[in-house]
Amino acid sequence: MTTLNEPLHLGSGAPLPNRIAKAAMEELLAAPSQLPGDELRTLYGRWAAGGAGLLITGHVMIDGRAVAQPGDVVLEQGTPLEPFRRWAAAGKSAGGQSAAGKSAGGQIWMQINHPGRVIPKDLGGTTWAPSAVPIDAGGFSGMFPTPRPMTAQDIDETVERFAVTAQRARQAGFDGVEIHAAHGYLLSQFLSPLVNRRDDRWGGSLHNRARLLLDVTVAVRERVGAGFAVGVKLNSADFQRGGFDTDDARDVIKMLADVGADLVELSGGSIESLATAGSPADGRTLAREAYFLELAQQLVATSPLPLLLTGGIRRRAVAQQVIDSGVAMVGVATALATDPTLPGQWLAGGDAQVRPPRTRLRNRSLAAAAVQAVSSRQLARLAAGKPSRTPYSPAVALVLERAVRARRRRDYLKWHTATAREGVN
Numbered sequence: 001m002t003t004l005n006e007p008l009h010l011g012s013g014a015p016l017p018n019r020i021a022k023a024a025m026e027e028l029l030a031a032p033s034q035l036p037g038d039e040l041r042t043l044y045g046r047w048a049a050g051g052a053g054l055l056i057t058g059h060v061m062i063d064g065r066a067v068a069q070p071g072d073v074v075l076e077q078g079t080p081l082e083p084f085r086r087w088a089a090a091g092k093s094a095g096g097q098s099a100a101g102k103s104a105g106g107q108i109w110m111q112i113n114h115p116g117r118v119i120p121k122d123l124g125g126t127t128w129a130p131s132a133v134p135i136d137a138g139g140f141s142g143m144f145p146t147p148r149p150m151t152a153q154d155i156d157e158t159v160e161r162f163a164v165t166a167q168r169a170r171q172a173g174f175d176g177v178e179i180h181a182a183h184g185y186l187l188s189q190f191l192s193p194l195v196n197r198r199d200d201r202w203g204g205s206l207h208n209r210a211r212l213l214l215d216v217t218v219a220v221r222e223r224v225g226a227g228f229a230v231g232v233k234l235n236s237a238d239f240q241r242g243g244f245d246t247d248d249a250r251d252v253i254k255m256l257a258d259v260g261a262d263l264v265e266l267s268g269g270s271i272e273s274l275a276t277a278g279s280p281a282d283g284r285t286l287a288r289e290a291y292f293l294e295l296a297q298q299l300v301a302t303s304p305l306p307l308l309l310t311g312g313i314r315r316r317a318v319a320q321q322v323i324d325s326g327v328a329m330v331g332v333a334t335a336l337a338t339d340p341t342l343p344g345q346w347l348a349g350g351d352a353q354v355r356p357p358r359t360r361l362r363n364r365s366l367a368a369a370a371v372q373a374v375s376s377r378q379l380a381r382l383a384a385g386k387p388s389r390t391p392y393s394p395a396v397a398l399v400l401e402r403a404v405r406a407r408r409r410r411d412y413l414k415w416h417t418a419t420a421r422e423g424v425n
């Protein structure tokens with residue numbers, strides 16, 4: 001039986017020392033000029049000490065004109081690399097734990113992303129998507145402009161930007177990148193028949209809808225070379241009628257194996273279905289604790305690549321159950337915002353667990369935003385060297401987050417205007 005403590009060998013790069021990954025969490029903590037700074041270094045130092053074999057950063061934007069939130073980090077061609085070197089070093093400062101409980105080469109991968117149509121209007125960014133299909137996210141829909149359909153030139157530029165960001169991540173000392181193709185961002189918009197209404201090479205058949213993701217993966221692999229991990233985060237399903245489903249995921253995983261990906265992280269949902277926190281249709285206990293396990297089990301049998309499953313995992317027994325089902329690695333996000341030391345405790349056989357934040361807010365979109373705001377507050381506290389437990393209710397955390405965002409938005413807009421003037425972008 002495979003245990004959480006066992007190393008995982010991937011097609012590229014050094015083995016991961018154990019089976020626990022810190023999944024990506026957008027930290028919203030960029031220092032001025034959208035760079036990683038002291039706060040991100042402190043945060044990743046704490047997670048590195050926590051024992052996970054792999055730390056995946058929150059999504060880093062490949063294009064400063066198109067950021068999902070004003071506190072996001074941006075890595076482009078002209079971006080200074082030194083702050084990224086220090087960030088990567090912090091993420092490897094302690095190493096993950098191996099079977100012997102010793103520090104043994106924990107890795108840090110940078111998640112790289114383009115949000116496509118998920119760019120709030122008030123950031124004034126370049127909002128493009130496969131087709132001019134606006135976001136339908138209930139009361140939040142008005143926050144996002146109708147996207148402009150991408151031209152062939154936009155698509156080529158996007159492929160090149162993913163490759164440049166990945167290459168520079170390697171130069172900065174990251175051990176791998178994870179291409180974000182889940183949760184309704186640009187690459188997942190192309191995969192979705194609901195958002196992608198194109199009738200050219202990038203629309204229609206699954207192969208065409210996957211073309212951008214595959215071209216990005218090929219370009220990234222070419223640019224980073226061997227000895228560097230390339231993962232892809234993919235939805236096991238969008239949970240929208242007529243959307244990207246598990247059969248699509250099965251085929252796309254095979255396509256990704258053919259173009260040099262090393263691992264696929266399975267998640268689910270998008271801003272429209274809100275199912276990143278679990279499938280609304282699946283009410284069973286285990287499914288509530290490892291949201292996409294059943295879908296992952298359907299994919300394990302045919303997947304030529306190791307799978308990482310993320311969503312809802314907060315207890316060691318559940319993490320072990322996920323591994324028992326044939327999934328190679330478990331990803332934990334929210335719980336590690338509350339307690340960064342969980343992986344080490346689980347690897348030592350302990351049963352430490354954390355309770356997810358809850359809210360009585362009735363509006364589903366608002367409730368999801370409030371629960372996420374609790375995690376964001378916790379990340380900010382960890383990054384400031386404090387204990388993570390936030391004294392705020394989700395509703396209060398949401399109000400605080402909005403205030404912090406307003407300040408960061410002003411800084412982002414200033415930076416964005418200045419870089420546009422200098423022609424950096």
Ligand SMILES: Cc1cc2nc3c(=O)[nH]c(=O)nc-3n(C[C@H](O)[C@H](O)[C@H](O)COP(=O)(O)O)c2cc1C
Pocket residue numbers: 023024025026027057058059111180182183233267276277310311312313331332333334335372375376
């Ligand atoms: C505060 C926060 C920020 C997140 N940011 C990202 C992100 O940048 N990229 C990503 O792929 N997923 C992101 N997620 C989703 C998580 O990686 C994960 O898929 C989801 O939270 C379910 O796992 P969990 O139940 O362990 O939190 C974020 C989640 C939270 C709570």
